[in-house]
Amino acid sequence: MSQRIRVLVAKPGLDGHDRGAKVIARGLRDAGMEVIYAGLRQSPEMIVNAALQEDVQVIGLSILSGAHNAIVPRVLGLLREKEMDDVAVIVGGTIPDGDAVELKKQGVAGVFQPGAPLEEIAGFIRRWIEGGR
Amino acid sequence: MSRFRTLGGLPLENHYGEPAPGEFPYVRGIHPGMYRDRLWTMRQFSGFASPEETNERYLYLLKQGQTGLSVAFDLPTLMGYDSDDGIALGEVGKCGVPVSSLEDMETVFRGIRLDEVSVSMTINSPANILWAMYLAVAEQQGVPWAAVQGTLQNDILKEYIAQKEFIYPPRPSMKLVTDVIEYSARHTPKYNPVSVSGYHIREAGSTAAQELAFTLRDGLEYVDWALERGLAVDEFAPRLSFFFNVHNDFFEEIAKYRAARVLWAETMRGRYGAREERSWKLRFHTQTAGCSLTWQQPYNNVVRTAIQALAGVLGGTQSLHTNSLDEAYALPGEEAVTLALRTQQIIAHESNVTAVADPLGGSHFVEELTRRLKEEAGAYIARIDAMGGMIPAIERGFPQAEIASASYRYQREIESGERIIVGVNGYAQAEERPLELLRIDEAAGERQVAKLARLRRERANGRVRAALDELKRAADEGRNTMPEVLEAVKAYATVGEICGGLREVYGSWTETAVL
Incomplete structure (x- = not known):
């Protein structure tokens, strides 16, 4: 039996609109993954520390405030510093197409915009992990 | 001859059937003539980038x-x-x-007289501070507080x-929140201190x-706290206002507003013994559902948005925000924001739905939905009462888990x-026309930081420190903090400094997440 995929779901930044983050957390749990929901207003440092402690393979960040270009690169930088590059970072929220391309260039595994089905997100994570990335 | 006619010329009555709008418990609307007497207020929520750019947008919208x-x-x-x-x-x-700081607030309202336009401010935890700034700007303009109109959201319960x-x-x-309600009851008779x-x-x-149940139960919590403070119900209840969503289910939304009016009127009269009719009337603002946009x-x-806005109007809203397509x-x-405003104007001036109050009243379907929503919301309210009110309910995560x-x-x-x-899970298209989006100039943030550095250098810092100390003392002693907040903002103390001071006294809150 393969081990369950471990995912940390967090909301960085000052925004409190957590509907999306909670739905994703619940949906991934129903899809058979082990989900740690870190909750609101997590700093990049808090997120990376939690990812280390919880030994997750995936970090899911929910950002709706337009602050993604300031926040996501800091998470990626901290992961590199701690040699945790193997942890996949996926971002969900109102991320314009151009910014999504840029974030992926910087090392984000996947960006999911509004309307992305849960099934697609869960499938993406499974393929990413099975691909040994 | 009535000026209210169909497009084809048939004369129209104010309303059809009984009861009449404006009659307790106001199922058909709070005013006898509804939109014949006064259209709803068209109020688009906006603000972005910097006080300067926001001021320009306001002047444009007006x-x-x-x-x-x-x-x-x-x-x-x-x-x-x-x-x-x-x-x-x-x-x-x-x-x-x-x-x-107050300086930013002065810029936001440059060229806008605060006795000529009513202003709603969506602010909650620091509502007391932003309201104090608003009153200070009115004072600078020579506008008496008694003439200041508008609404402060100041609804902290829905934040938790x-x-x-x-x-x-x-x-x-x-x-x-209660400090603001009390201060407003004494000094700003035309202002709504909570939405x-x-x-x-x-x-x-x-x-x-x-939505209906938790909102009304929150309202009752504010009433309880104001009564506890020693205010009489009719001193503040007429100035409580409400703010509802209008989502996609057309008839359910209309029924929701009808049920809200009845529940509030009955509760204010029955449970609290309010004697003034204005205390019974639920006045509300409506915004189309952001979460329904794709x-x-x-x-x-x-x-x-057009369909939702129409439901808000048929439900008898007092003011309306229509969301923009982007x-x-x-x-x-x-x-996009102009098109959203035009949507309201078309409903108001072309559709003729404003001629007759509560046009759906008496429909078997809408009356039954109204009754069912009232019943379902009433049951939730009773459950929260049994928990000891909204704060214990929030502490145990009840509304959060239900939502x-x-x-x-x-x-x-x-x-x-x-x-x-x-367009999402039906009738999807591969190719889409890209939108021209509003980009916030990153330099706007840097300019704000520079402005603040100058402010901190140039203001009388002794006065700022004294005001902040006095505010903390007032908070510590449990006095109404509004006079001290006003002095602090007039000394150009910042939002961060004032909240920081209050945080020292009150502590801060971290929620236990409910999935």
Whole structure:
């Protein structure tokens, strides 16, 4: 039996609109993954520390405030510093197409915009992990 | 001969059937003549980038025929941080206008007389501070406080329940809300010190009945606290206002507003013994459902918004915000916001739905839905009463869990295809026309930081320190803090400094997440 995929779901930044983050957390749990929901207003440092402690393979960040270009690169930088590059970072929220391309260039595994089905997100994570990335 | 006729010339009565609008418990509306006497206020929520750019947008909207203003603050301001706080990095001016000191507030309202336009301000945890700034600007303009009109959202309970923009723990937050209600009852008779909001509860994923129930129960909590403070119910209840969402289910939304009016009127008269008719009447603002807007095929959002806005009007709203087609992506651009305003103007002036009050009253379906929503909301309210009120209910995560379950259910219905969202899980298109989006100038944040540095250098810092010390003392002693907050803002103390001082006294709040 393969081990369950471990995912940390967090909301960085000052925004409190957590509907999306909670739905994703619940949906991934129903899809058979082990989900740690870190909750609101997590700093990049808090997120990376939690990812280390919880030994997750995936970090899911929910950002709706337009602050993604300031926040996501800091998470990626901290992961590199701690040699945790193997942890996949996926971002969900109102991320314009151009910014999504840029974030992926910087090392984000996947960006999911509004309307992305849960099934697609869960499938993406499974393929990413099975691909040994 | 009545000037109210159909397009074909048939004369129209004010309303059809009984009861008449304006009669207790106001199921058909709070005014006898409804929109014949006065249209709803067209009030588009806006604010972005900087006080200067926001001021320009306000002047533009007023020129386009908008009849009220509604201020959106950025996230650092909403959370009580200054633009130059490290935690604000990347968020200054993104979701609204940054206001860190009275100086910014002066800029926002440059050229706008505060006795000529009513202004709604969406601010909660630091509502006392932003309101004090607003009153200080009125004073500078020579506008007497008694003439100041508008609404402060100042609804902290729904923050713990849904939107999560809280600073202090619930009880001290409620104390600050009550300070504003009390001060407003004494000094600003035309101002609404609280806008009890279901909007955010609905956006977080609640059902219509949950939105109705939690909002009204929040309202009762404010009433209880104001009574406890020693105010008489008729001193403040007439100035409590409400704010609801209007989602996609056309008839359910209309029934929701009808049920809300009845529940509030009956409760205010029955449970609290309010004697003034104005205390019984539930006045409300409506905004179309942001959460119903789609990223895919964004022009469809114009149609959704029009249908929702019509439901708000048929439900008897007193003011309305229509969302712009690009708001699933970003803050609205000027063209999009103009189209959203035009949508309201078309309903108001072309559709003729304003001629007859509560046109759906008497429909078997709408009357039954009204009754059912009232019943379902009433049952929730009774459950929360049994928990000891809204604060214990929030502390045990009750409304939060109810909303999370409803929102997950809704998402599952979309995933399974049981519920079709046009352009998303039905009628999808591969190729889409890109939108021209509003981009917030990153330099706006830097300019804010520079302005604040200058302010901190140039103001009388001795006066600032003294005002902050006095405020902390007032908070510590449990006095009404509004006079001290006013002195602090007039000394150009910042939002961050004032919230920081109060945080020292009251502590801060971290929620236990409910999935």
